[in-house]
Each structure stands twice: as structure tokens, then as C-alpha cells.
Amino acid sequence: MPAPHDTDPKLSEYAHPEHLVTTAWLAEHLDDPGLVVVESDEDILLYETSHIPGAVKVDWHTELNDPITRDYVDGERFADLMRTKGIGRETTVVFYGDKSNWWAAYALWVFSLFGHADLRLLDGGRAKWEAEGRPMTTEAPSRPSAEYPVVRRDDSRIRAFRDDVLVHIGKPLVDVRSPDEFSGKLLHMANYPQEGALRGGHIPGAKSVPWARAANEDGTFKSRAELETLYAGEAGLSPADDVVVYCRIGERSSHTWFALTHLLGYEHVRNYDGSWTEWGNSVRVPIERDAEPAG
Amino acid sequence: MTVETPLPAPLAEVVALFASSPPRDRLELLLDYSQQIPPLPDRFREHPERLEPVPECQSPLFVAAEVDDERRVHLFVEAAPEAPTTRGFAGIFHAGLDGLPADEVLSVPGDVTARLGLAEVVSPLRLRGATALLARIQRQVRGHLGDHT
Numbered sequence: 001m002p003a004p005h006d007t008d009p010k011l012s013e014y015a016h017p018e019h020l021v022t023t024a025w026l027a028e029h030l031d032d033p034g035l036v037v038v039e040s041d042e043d044i045l046l047y048e049t050s051h052i053p054g055a056v057k058v059d060w061h062t063e064l065n066d067p068i069t070r071d072y073v074d075g076e077r078f079a080d081l082m083r084t085k086g087i088g089r090e091t092t093v094v095f096y097g098d099k100s101n102w103w104a105a106y107a108l109w110v111f112s113l114f115g116h117a118d119l120r121l122l123d124g125g126r127a128k129w130e131a132e133g134r135p136m137t138t139e140a141p142s143r144p145s146a147e148y149p150v151v152r153r154d155d156s157r158i159r160a161f162r163d164d165v166l167v168h169i170g171k172p173l174v175d176v177r178s179p180d181e182f183s184g185k186l187l188h189m190a191n192y193p194q195e196g197a198l199r200g201g202h203i204p205g206a207k208s209v210p211w212a213r214a215a216n217e218d219g220t221f222k223s224r225a226e227l228e229t230l231y232a233g234e235a236g237l238s239p240a241d242d243v244v245v246y247c248r249i250g251e252r253s254s255h256t257w258f259a260l261t262h263l264l265g266y267e268h269v270r271n272y273d274g275s276w277t278e279w280g281n282s283v284r285v286p287i288e289r290d291a292e293p294a295g
Numbered sequence: 296m297t298v299e300t301p302l303p304a305p306l307a308e309v310v311a312l313f314a315s316s317p318p319r320d321r322l323e324l325l326l327d328y329s330q331q332i333p334p335l336p337d338r339f340r341e342h343p344e345r346l347e348p349v350p351e352c353q354s355p356l357f358v359a360a361e362v363d364d365e366r367r368v369h370l371f372v373e374a375a376p377e378a379p380t381t382r383g384f385a386g387i388f389h390a391g392l393d394g395l396p397a398d399e400v401l402s403v404p405g406d407v408t409a410r411l412g413l414a415e416v417v418s419p420l421r422l423r424g425a426t427a428l429l430a431r432i433q434r435q436v437r438g439h440l441g442d443h444t
Contacts, residue, residue: 044417045379048326061418098377196420 002118003035003092011123013224015265019258020221021094021120023129030054036087036143039126040107041098042251050136052096052129056085056143060103060251064110070274072153078114079148086143089116089151096122096129100212100219106254109271113153121258124220131218158257160244160270162278165203166285172243173206174235176256177276181248182208184289196248197280201289203246207235211252214259227264239266246272246279302407303399306391313411322416328386329379332372339371346373347435349428356381356424360400360432362439368400369393370432380417384425387411388432397436403429 006025011017021029029035030053037055039047047057058064063081066073073081087093093111097104101121108119122129130136155161160168180186184200202208213230216222222230231237243266245253250273260266279285302310309328313321339345339359346357357373370393372385392400408425 043378043380045322045326045329045383046377048322049329049376049379059416062416067415 002090003029003032010223014263015224016262018118019120019262020123022123023132023134026052026094026096026122026129027134032092034090035092035094036085037094037096037122038085038087038104038107039097040095040103041126042103043098046098046126048138050138053135053137053139054141054143055096056087056141058085058107060106060110064107072110072113075114075150075152078153079150082148083145086146087148088146089148090118091146092118092120094120094122096125098126100127100215100255101125102211102251102255105258106251109158109250109254109257112158113155114151115154124218127219158261158270160246160272162272162274162282162285164270165244165246165272165279168242168244169204169286172235172237172241173203174237174243174245174253174256175202175206175208176211176245176247176253177202177208178210179208181276182206182290184287196277199280199287201280201287203279204286204288206246206288207237209235209256211247211255214256221259221263224263227259231260231264237266239264240268241266242268244270244272246275248276249273250275299410300402300404302403303392303395305395306388306403306407309387309391310407310410313413316412318412318415321411321413325383325387325413325417326379328384328390329382331386332374332382332389335371335373339373343373346371347431349424349431356385356428358385358428358431358435360435360439362397362436366397366440368395368397368432368436380421381424384408384421384428387425388429392432397440400436401433403433405430 005018006021008022011020037052038058039051039055040058040060041047044059044061064072095104095108104121104125108121111119175182182202214222214227237243245256247253250271253271257269257271260269313324316324346359349356349358355375359371361369363369370389372389374382374385405426408422414422
């Protein structure tokens with residue numbers, strides 16, 4: 001049985017508020033039998049240092065990716081993962097994580113490829129929960145394993161591949177990386193290793209809307225009105241548009257995919273997870289640069 | 296199979312510990328090392344600018360390597376508690392290199408991080424960050440040796 005929805009007034013303004021919960025709501029519903037909390041972080045050891053009581057860990061690197069091919073796990077592996085995490089097909093899954101929920105949003109997006117119905121994000125993520133002094137533990141959860149059917153992954157609706165993007169050029173594209181990555185000055189975020197792509201710049205026609213502009217200082221999402229000003233106003237998108245979002249490997253753009261799809265109700269948003277690490281290494285794909293890098 | 300460069304004994308011990316553990320336990324080990332970094336002495340806490348940033352790591356990390364009159368290396372590292380993986384790598388180098396003769400620290404090959412068997416559980420970017428940390432330690436040691444001669 002799915003958990004009740006969070007009726008917080010800020011959330012109810014969003015197009016699909018059933019996909020977001022507040023820290024206060026989660027604190028009250030931690031023990032709901034039909035709910036599993038999933039922590040997904042960039043730092044894969046962070047969960048072990050402490051986590052929300054009862055939360056299970058999903059490691060984006062080892063558990064959601066195929067170990068050999070650059071792709072996500074298939075239906076069988078996903079079902080195995082769900083069983084061992086104690087997640088059933090009807091379970092309400094609440095994701096949270098570090099770095100303003102990048103990886104939590106990414107995990108939520110991957111779960112969406114398998115059509116899991118009740119997926120929610122904890123507004124503000126791990127940092128907000130901790131800042132509010134809410135309980136954390138190092139105790140490993142003991143969840144009984146669950147039944148989960150083998151479901152074929154559906155890449156057609158919310159995932160874009162390189163060839164899809166090639167024919168998409170000219171339609172709305174959102175590059176959510178930092179301005180220096182967009183311009184081609186940097187190949188990765190500032191202070192991160194400058195490796196991973198042979199060419200810098202962006203996909204022709206892409207609008208630069210860094211993911212962080214959708215978030216407040218505390219990591220929560222901005223209000224619906226603010227998001228509309230940003231995406232409809234500044235970036236000129238509209239809810240019926242066919243939109244592709246991308247970043248470096250698809251994690252920051254999952255955050256934007258979530259905002260457009262669930263908070264603003266856009267119906268055709270695809271995340272290009274190959275992102276710049278594929279595009280910037282591909283032979284003869286078109287690249288645009290705003291200005292020559294300085295120096 | 297190529298012959299691997301021998302490692303200084305304390306670092307070889309750490310590497311052997313990782314390599315002989317099943318992959319799942321390697322994360323636990325990394326967590327142990329993340330908790331073994333000693334607190335900074337006052338002269339660094341009061342002057343954090345004396346620590347060199349390691350921008351190749353995914354989370355902020357700062358390191359200083361000193362060489363004493365007996366040409367032994369002393370390492371000082373600072374990394375945020377919310378970045379345990381980065382701390383773990385710093386802890387490995389601290390456990391494996393602190394107090395060793397400078398020449399031994401300089402002899403450590405850049406691919407040592409690949410021998411920890413962490414590639415399956417840690418993203419490649421993180422391993423590169425760890426390699427960069429070692430390179431910065433060695434460069435600082437070389438700099439200090441230059442000062443002494």
C-alpha cells in the first residue's frame with residue numbers, strides 16, 4: 001500500500017507534488033510499512049558514516065550500472081537489486097542524498113526507466129535532514145527481502161541516446177553544466193579533474209541553465225513560480241515541448257529532468273545520460289563554443 | 296605479467312590488506328582509513344594556507360608534506376567529514392607513508408592506487424584523485440629536498 005502524500009503547501013503548488021516529500025513528512029512516516037528510504041550519494045562511503053534510520057543504500061556506480069557495458073542494469077538485475085533492498089513493486093520509495101540530491105535524482109530517474117510507480121525525492125536531501133538535527137544512525141537496516149517482477153527497462157520515453165540528440169538539434173536542449181563547462185573553458189566542474197572529454201563546448205543550440213538555479217541555498221527546490229520564470233521565462237521552454245537535458249554523465253541533468261517533469265509537469269523531457277563524456281569524445285559530432293577559452 | 300615496483304613496507308602492508316579482502320570489505324577498510332587521519336597540529340590549523348589543495352579530488356582535500364632533518368617525511372591532511380572516500384585515500388597514504396625516508400616516498404609508483412582493488416567499487420574519477428594526491432605529496436617532498444641541498 002503506498003504511503004499517503006505530503007500535503008505541505010509549498011509542494012502542492014507543483015504539477016506532480018506526489019513525487020516530493022518534506023523532511024518533516026519523512027520524519028513522521030519513517031516507519032510506514034509500505035515505504036523504503038533509499039540513500040544515493042556521490043561519495044559512496046557517506047552512507048556508511050551515518051544515514052537516516054532504516055534507509056538502504058543504492059550505489060549508482062556498482063548497483064545501477066551494468067558492470068561491463070556503459071548502460072544501466074537490465075530488468076533481471078534490477079529485480080534482484082529491488083529484492084535484496086526489500087523494495088516491492090508497490091513500495092513507496094523516497095530518495096535522498098548528498099550534493100543537493102544529484103545522485104538521488106539520478107537513482108530516481110533510473111528507477112523510472114523500470115516504471116516503478118511511487119518514487120519520491122526528499123526535498124533538500126541529506127544536508128537539510130542533518131541541518132535540522134534529525135536522527136542519523138550507523139546501524140545497518142534489516143529489511144526482509146521482497147518480491148519484485150522482472151520488468152523490461154523502457155528507454156524510449158525519458159532517455160535520449162546520442163543518435164536521438166543528433167536528430168533533435170534545433171529543438172529545445174538544456175545544458176545544465178556550469179557556465180565554464182558550457183562555454184568550453186572547462187571540461188568538468190571547477191575543482192574537479194579536467195579529464196573525461198577530448199573537446200569542450202556544448203551541443204549546438206543548447207540553452208545554458210545550470211542545474212543549481214533550480215535549487216535554494218538549503219538544497220530544496222525553488223517554488224513553482226520561480227521555476228517557471230527560469231525555464232519558461234529565461235530559457236523559453238513550454239510544457240508541451242520535446243526537451244532533452246544533459247550534463248557530464250547525466251546526474252546533474254537528472255535533477256533538472258525531475259524539476260521539469262514532476263515539478264512543472266513537462267511531458268516530454270528526456271535525459272541524455274551519455275552527456276558530455278560521450279558527446280565531447282565523439283568523432284565528427286557538431287560542437288558549439290560561445291567564445292574561445294581565455295589564455 | 297610485468298614486475299611491479301616494490302613498495303615501502305608500511306604501504307605494501309596496506310595494499311596487501313586491501314588486495315586480500317573481498318570487494319565488499321574493501322569499502323569498510325577504506326572507511327576505517329578515513330577515520331585514522333590524525334588532527335592537524337596548530338601550526339596548520341591556524342594557517343590553513345600552508346596546506347596545498349588537491350583539486351583533482353572530488354571533494355576538498357588539502358595536504359602538506361614536510362621533510363625533517365633526518366630526511367623523513369611527515370604528512371598532514373585535511374578533508375571534510377562528509378567526504379569519507381576522499382578521506383579514506385588520504386588515510387591510506389598517511390598510514391603507508393608518514394614517517395618514511397623521503398627516498399622511499401618518492402619511489403612509490405603512480406599506479407599504486409590501482410593495486411588496492413578498488414576499481415570495482417569506486418568510480419574511476421576517485422582513483423585518479425588518489426593518484427593526484429600521491430603526485431602532489433611527492434612533488435612537495437621533492438621541493439623540500441631541493442631546499443636542503
